[in-house]
Amino acid sequence: MRELLVVLNTRAQSFLKHAFEFRWQSLVQNLSSLLIFGGFTIAVFFISRSVTDYAMSQAHIGLFLFHRFLSMLLYVFFVTVNVGNMIVSFGTLYRSQEVGFLMSLPISHAKIFLIKFVDNFFYSSSTLTLIGLAVLLGYGSYFDMPWYFYFVVIFLVMLPFMLISGILAVTALMLLIRIGARIGFRLLLMLLVGAYGASVYAYFRITNPMALVEDVMKLWPNVNDYLGYLDPQFVKFLPNHWVAEFLYWSINGDPARAVPYLALLVLTMLGLIAVAGLMARKFYYESWLAVSNLQAAKNNSASKPPGLFRLDGKNLFSPKLDALMRRDFWLFFREPSQWLHLVLMFVLLLMFVVSVATMNIRFDSPGMETNAFLIVFLFNGFLVASICLRFIFPLVSLEGDAFWVIRSAPIVMNRLYWYKVLGSMGVVLALAETLTISSVFLFSQSVYLTTIAAIMMFFVVLTLVGTNVAAGGYFAVFKEKNPMRIASSQGASLTFLGSMVYLTFVSTLLVIPFNRYFQQSEFAGMATPHWMHWSFILIGLISMAIFFLSSFIGVKALRRSG
């Protein structure tokens, strides 16, 4: 226990020293992050409150259905925390140099596992926690819940809920690495991606939200009654259901029926921690060795990579451009945490497009049509923002300790910056436009809307790529080698929140023109939406202004860094 406390104490001291170190730059960064985080939290709080208000007071969906939707959202949240923890934990528990150092000390493997798990959990879940808490506050305030409700929900419901997800992820990873050492990591990865996809699909297939809405609405006006018999049996074993049930009974003022769910969550969390500790004692070192051996075998193999992009292959472009492109290509595809995450993101994108394509929803009003269209567009924007955060933001930081090579070579920093911006923009734009065109067209069947969405997406990509490269340079962390940790740093969270503010702004500008477009389509035959273009021009102008301003900051940051 003593060594565990020593390690945790050292980490806490290091964190506090870093947090309270006075520098003007860090003061400005902290203040601006406080402002943006604060603003974002307040915005999420009000959105959560308004959505609850809308569902309960205007749509009258009833408490039962509302909490079943909440349960579904919590399931997505659970899977997101789980995936995040699994990906980040591969870096923190198996690849970090600190683990190698700790392994050389007389500390038990289970304790190293625990230390790194805590590290991993806070790194990969902090932004999600913030969003979760803001949603909870908005929800609670609508129902006028007392102060201790929030305390109980935060520490005894949400924390155990997220920890269950996190522990399951790292424990599963420990076992998967052992299996991967036998069956091969590529096959394992495919199985894992398939398993995540299948679990999300199966969950929504079995819970069947559409059928649930119809079943509940048949019982109108008794929609506030507890209709637990409508729940499929299997959901009763899921932690998201326990959280939803706890909230439902708390809102109904029935603690006797709420507390068992709280107990279930806490006991499951404690049980899983104990199981994870026991398994770590037996398997963590073994799995760590398996990863180290695999890495060493890979590094010691003197085979040359095949293909066009070989660094020692003939030039396709100018030598400088060629060298940079090929280096980036290989650094990306030789880092499992990079391509692994990319594959997962592709699967998510595919699932989204397929879901949109197979949706069969009838809209009763132009307002609903506008909301649905904006949600699809916004979700596309959100995916692009996530891709930018995860892959574009770390670009400058990933120059790392070896940045001296470029800085001492005859390379103009402006050109290096534009290479990063334009190179990433090409890739993200292709992806974003494919996503937008396929999802919007499949959803709306309108060539006009698809064209507009594609043009708007161009500006979204321009802004998000520009700001992410620039902010990545401004908040560069050259010492950090793990791209996921760079993408979850304070600067990255700040950039992501900025992206969300921008997307909200774009959507707000699109609400009125699209609402009028749908109204005209509905009531006056074909629309003639020439007046809509002013909103689009405004979005374009503001996006370009943000892009050029961020480029100016980014170039300056790149020149002074390294």
Add this chain to the structure above:
Amino acid sequence: MAMIEIQHITKKFGSFTAVNNLSLSIESGQLFGFLGPNGAGKTTTIKMLTGLYEPTSGHCFINGHDVHWTPLEAKRSFGYVPDQPFLYDKLSGREFLHFVGGLFGMPYESVKAKVDEVKDYFEIGSFMDKRAEEYSQGMKQRIVLSAALMHNPPVLIIDEPIVGLDPRSARLVKDVLKQKTKEGLTVFMSTHLLEVVEELCDRIAIIKNGRIIYEDVPAQRNGDLEEMFLELTK
């Protein structure tokens, strides 16, 4: 003609002056040893010389090009070996050499020929196709030295070249430096190892608290360098 010309450079970090009004001139083909205790300002001087730091005041010229006003021309004229030879972990030594060749705008055929040449020179053939993650300090040092000479620069700036090398690698590096200097390469070398200085350098300077406190030609000097260094830097 002076290949390296440092004119009154000063570097301040806040209120701390790391390098204070330092001037030097190094002729073509000289092997110049830059000595000093830890924290004396050697690496800061080298970083200003290579364009990695901007001087608070003063100018550095390499091959007649101002490092800060015409950085590209200046950078084409030197090869640089830092004290910490960080490489890209995921690239092999060969790939790194091709990458550096590309950064200097060398055409593919020249890079390939040069890689074959430095491979023999620094005996890196046995490990150059493995990833740098697995390299020892000495292996990295030899790869970085090879990279620095890829584009045939007239100047080599080298920070602690022998530290971390095994005796055979150290001998190899010293021989290469001697040979290249004979061929006309100008070398600016910072080091702690006095026996290396005595063996290799045509000229030395000792820096302390950011100022040059001694300049000499080892071959003409009488007495023990170590004793004198300790006396001057105490």
